[in-house]
Structures are given as C-alpha cells and as structure tokens.
Amino acid sequence: MHADARRKPEAEAVVRGQAPDLGLPAETCLFEGPLTPCILVIFGASGDLTSRKLMPALFNLFRHGALPRPFLVVGCARTDLNTETFRASMGEKVQAAVQAAPDAWAEFAQSLHYLTFDYTSLASYVLLGNFLQELEKRYQTQGNRIFYLAVPPSLYAEVAQLLGQAGMAEEGVRGQGWARIVVEKPFGRNLATAVELNRTLQQGFAEPQIFRIDHYMAKETVQNILILRFANTIFEPLWNRNYIARVGIIAAEKLGVEHRAGFYEETGVLRDMFQNHMMQLLALIAMEPPSLFEAQRVRDEKAKVFRSLRPMQEPLPPGTLVLGQYTAGSLDGRPVPGYREEPGVNPGSMTPTFALLQIHLDNWRWQGVPFYLVSGKRLPEKVTELIIQFKEVPHSLFRNIHLQAMQPNRLILRIHPEEAITLTFETKNPGALVCLRQVTMDFPYYQNYQGPIMDAYEKTLIDVIQGDQMLFWRQDGVELSWAYFDPIIEACETCPDPARHLQLYPAGSWGPPEAQSVLERWSR
Numbered sequence: 001m002h003a004d005a006r007r008k009p010e011a012e013a014v015v016r017g018q019a020p021d022l023g024l025p026a027e028t029c030l031f032e033g034p035l036t037p038c039i040l041v042i043f044g045a046s047g048d049l050t051s052r053k054l055m056p057a058l059f060n061l062f063r064h065g066a067l068p069r070p071f072l073v074v075g076c077a078r079t080d081l082n083t084e085t086f087r088a089s090m091g092e093k094v095q096a097a098v099q100a101a102p103d104a105w106a107e108f109a110q111s112l113h114y115l116t117f118d119y120t121s122l123a124s125y126v127l128l129g130n131f132l133q134e135l136e137k138r139y140q141t142q143g144n145r146i147f148y149l150a151v152p153p154s155l156y157a158e159v160a161q162l163l164g165q166a167g168m169a170e171e172g173v174r175g176q177g178w179a180r181i182v183v184e185k186p187f188g189r190n191l192a193t194a195v196e197l198n199r200t201l202q203q204g205f206a207e208p209q210i211f212r213i214d215h216y217m218a219k220e221t222v223q224n225i226l227i228l229r230f231a232n233t234i235f236e237p238l239w240n241r242n243y244i245a246r247v248g249i250i251a252a253e254k255l256g257v258e259h260r261a262g263f264y265e266e267t268g269v270l271r272d273m274f275q276n277h278m279m280q281l282l283a284l285i286a287m288e289p290p291s292l293f294e295a296q297r298v299r300d301e302k303a304k305v306f307r308s309l310r311p312m313q314e315p316l317p318p319g320t321l322v323l324g325q326y327t328a329g330s331l332d333g334r335p336v337p338g339y340r341e342e343p344g345v346n347p348g349s350m351t352p353t354f355a356l357l358q359i360h361l362d363n364w365r366w367q368g369v370p371f372y373l374v375s376g377k378r379l380p381e382k383v384t385e386l387i388i389q390f391k392e393v394p395h396s397l398f399r400n401i402h403l404q405a406m407q408p409n410r411l412i413l414r415i416h417p418e419e420a421i422t423l424t425f426e427t428k429n430p431g432a433l434v435c436l437r438q439v440t441m442d443f444p445y446y447q448n449y450q451g452p453i454m455d456a457y458e459k460t461l462i463d464v465i466q467g468d469q470m471l472f473w474r475q476d477g478v479e480l481s482w483a484y485f486d487p488i489i490e491a492c493e494t495c496p497d498p499a500r501h502l503q504l505y506p507a508g509s510w511g512p513p514e515a516q517s518v519l520e521r522w523s524r
C-alpha cells in the first residue's frame with residue numbers, strides 16, 4: 001500500500017538532503033507581527049477535545065511566547081465546576097506538560113476561567129456576555145473574542161444562534177472588538193445539513209468571522225505543498241497529465257474506532273476522512289497557482305478543483321470504490337477486536353472503516369490522471385503520504401543491459417511518520433558493469449530547524465487569533481465537496497444489499513483484497 005513497503009530495499013540507496021540552518025531565533029517562524037489581546041471562549045470545556053488538543057496546544061503556545069498578552073480562556077460546559085476546579089482539572093489533564101514546566105503552568109493557569117453553562121438557554125449567553133465584559137475591563141483584552149465550538153456537532157447551530165441572539169456576534173459595538181467563531185468538523189453530514197448549518201451561522205456571523213477547522217491543513221508538510229509546487233521552477237512544468245501517471249493520497253491509521261463508536265457509527269470513513277481531509281490534500285496537489293498566497297485566492301483555486309471532480313456514475317468500473325470494515329485481527333503482535341465487537345458498535349453494523357476511491361478531475365491539467373485516495377482504520381502502520389508517480393521514460397535505451405526493471409520517478413510528500421520529501425530516480429551503479437539502481441533523495445523536513453515544533457492545533461489557534469482564514473474551509477468548498485460525496489454515500493447507504501459492497505478485512509492487514517490488488521498494480 002504505502003509506496004516504500006513494496007520497493008526492493010536492496011535496490012535502493014538513500015541520499016540525505018541538506019537544509020541550511022537559517023539560524024533564526026526560536027520564535028521568528030511562529031507568527032508575524034504582534035498578536036491582538038483577546039479572550040477565547042471554549043464551549044465544551046470539560047470535553048475530550050479541550051483536554052486532549054486545545055489545552056496542550058494553548059499551553060505550548062504560551063510557553064513559546066506565541067499567545068497575545070493579555071490572553072484569557074473562558075471554559076464553558078454543563079459540568080458543575082468553578083474557575084479553581086477547572087484550573088486544577090486542566091492541570092491534571094496535561095500533567096506531563098505541567099511537570100515539565102510547573103512555573104509556566106502556574107502562570108498560564110491564571111488565565112483560565114470557568115462558567116457552568118446551559119447551551120440551550122439564552123440566559124446563559126447573557127450571563128456569559130456580562131462575565132466577558134467584566135474580564136475585558138479587568139484585563140484590557142479590547143473586547144476581542146473567539147468562540148470555539150468544542151461541543152457535539154448537534155449543538156453547533158443552537159450555540160451559534162443563541163450567541164447571535166445575545167448580541168455576541170456583533171463587532172465594534174458596546175465595547176466589543178472583533179468576534180470569531182470556530183467550528184470543528186464535521187460541518188454537516190451531507191449537503192443539505194451543511195447548507196442549513198451555514199444559514200444558521202450566518203444569521204449572526206459573517207463569512208470572515210467563521211473559521212471551519214480541518215486540522216490536516218495546518219500540518220507542516222501539508223502547508224509545504226504549495227511552497228514546493230510554486231516556489232520552485234522544476235516541479236510545475238512537470239505537474240500535469242503529460243508527465244504524471246497517477247497520484248496516491250494515503251492516510252492509513254493503526255487506531256481503531258476507540259471510544260468514538262457513537263460518532264463513528266453515524267459517520268463512517270467517507271464522512272470522517274474523505275469529505276474533508278482527503279479533499280483538502282487533493283486540492284493542494286491539483287490546484288492551479290493562485291495569483292497571490294492569500295486566503296481568498298488560494299480558496300478560489302481549491303474551489304475550482306472541487307468543481308472539476310468527475311461525478312461518480314453507476315455502474316462503477318471495478319476498483320473505483322472499495323469499502324471495507326475491519327474484523328478481529330492482530331496489530332503489533334497483539335489481538336485486537338473487530339469493528340463490530342468494539343464497545344458501542346452495532347453488532348450488525350455496515351459502517352465502512354476503510355475506503356479506496358479513484359477520482360478523476362475533468363480539467364485541462366489532469367484529464368486522464370487517476371487520483372487514488374485511500375484511508376482506513378486498523379491498518380498495519382500509521383502512514384500519511386502523497387505519492388506523485390511520474391510516467392515511464394518514453395523509450396528504454398537500456399533494455400539490453402540493465403538487470404532489473406527501471407522504475408518511474410516518484411515524489412513522495414510524507415506527512416507521517418517522519419515529515420519528509422523524497423524523490424526517487426535511476427542512477428548507474430558504480431563499477432565497470434553498467435547496471436542501474438534506484439536511489440532515493442530524502443529531505444527530512446525538520447533537518448537543521450531549531451525552533452519549536454507546532455502541532456496542527458497550535459497553528460490553527462494562532463491563525464484564528466490573527467484572523468487568517470487561509471487554512472480553513474470556505475463554505476463554497478464545503479458545499480462542493482458534499483455535492484460530490486452525497487450521491488456516493490447515499491448509494492452505499494441505500495443499496496439493497498450493503499453487504500455486497502462492504503468487504504471485510506482483518507485488523508492489521510492493508511484493507512480488503514480488492515483494494516490490495518488495486519494498490520499492488522498502483523505501486524508497480
């Protein structure tokens with residue numbers, strides 16, 4: 001599946017790339033200019049997302065001096081806590097980080113506040129408004145506010161609506177500065193619900209105030225795709241149907257559904273990974289150069305990619321869409337249960353945990369080039385990579401002498417495990433005998449970089465604080481992506497014999513046999 005897994009190691013030599021150390025002070029690459037003071041309101045502050053992602057990210061930013069001063073967090077949730085107990089509970093949740101820097105935590109914890117909150121009552125929002133005003137007066141945060149929806153998606157619309165009704169979406173009135181709302185994925189569960197959710201959000205908030213998160217976009221090597229393509233002259237002339245044979249976008253995970261059965265049963269791999277993350281990766285690989293590296297122009301180009309997606313039409317050619325679900329198997333030598341045996345999963349569940357989807361773009365640049373998108377849970381390795389497979393040379397003049405098959409060039413942008421860029425090409429093996437060997441030039445992305453390494457949530461939070469929407473979905477993109485996936489998902493969910501379309505694969509394998517044979521052909 002993953003390109004490296006199938007290459008013959010003895011045929012390969014690895015050349016490490018060289019990156020200069022820019023010698024920049026650690027903070028230089030974190031953000032531009034001063035950050036404006038603000039308050040971050042987290043709805044769902046006692047939940048998993050807050051303790052697993054947001055709080056560690058905020059604390060890390062604080063430690064690197066990458067939060068505005070002053071900066072406050074107001075946690076809101078139904079759980080009966082107060083500011084003191086909230087601080088203590090967050091300290092326990094990020095214990096390892098706290099132990100590493102106890103003084104910094106003690107200082108950071110002073111910026112955390114808490115309000116027990118009823119999401120469905122306007123009175124709670126009015127109270128919150130008063131509380132924010134008090135804090136703003138006391139700490140001089142200039143009335144700037146971010147509302148982060150870390151609540152279950154079923155609450156998004158109601159929270160946004162009540163924020164609007166309480167006047168908190170307004171900017172520049174009653175001492176309020178700017179107001180931004182952050183919405184986690186999933187943004188709707190189909191086109192109709194995404195349109196409806198957006199309509200509700202826009203009753204209070206305007207598009208520039210809405211930040212629809214996709215944490216994949218904030219990953220370092222994902223951000224690097226546009227730099228690689230458009231800050232170099234050598235790739236772009238080859239970046240089209242004349243030189244590229246196919247593209248693979250792989251997001252393989254070892255994890256199973258874990259404790260998220262309730263969510264996953266309703267979602268499945270197509271909604272969870274494809275409609276959002278995989279589409280963003282596709283857009284970055286396939287888009288035309290925008291005239292300027294700026295949020296609207298970049299997102300305009302992405303939207304054009306989504307507009308050129310060729311709709312799927314029944315009957316699908318074999319290997320176009322393979323859906324799978326993991327059964328019991330073994331990973332790293334230990335037995336793991338099948339999806340249907342996981343806690344909270346319906347024992348007769350037809351939810352796919354794996355998909356391979358072959359996509360075509362109907363446009364000038366990509367006509368005829370297949371894009372293979374693969375993602376699944378309980379696969380043998382966690383691997384996220386983009387593989388650009390170039391065409392074979394038009395004529396092999398070495399056919400009479402070489403000892404092993406010549407491989408076409410391959411460029412891999414690796415996002416996980418090690419963020420890296422690798423390029424394979426053929427060379428002559430040293431020695432009197434002319435024989436070819438494939439070498440891989442490998443550039444580990446963090447080579448000679450001394451600064452702090454930011455996780456995707458840290459980058460996302462900085463961008464929201466700065467009001468930069470480049471790495472967030474715009475509504476037209478969301479809708480175009482759903483418009484493409486709706487008929488596919490509907491056909492899978494409503495077909496009379498779903499078992500025929502859902503192939504089982506043992507946990508720890510590379511997916512259903514049909515997908516494996518597509519990938520086998522792919523990697524040749």
Ligand code: BG6
Pocket residue numbers: 253255272273384
């Ligand atoms: C999330 C999905 O958006 O992305 C999860 O809901 C998935 O199911 C996760 O595991 C993968 O993200 P990453 O950053 O670990 O590749």
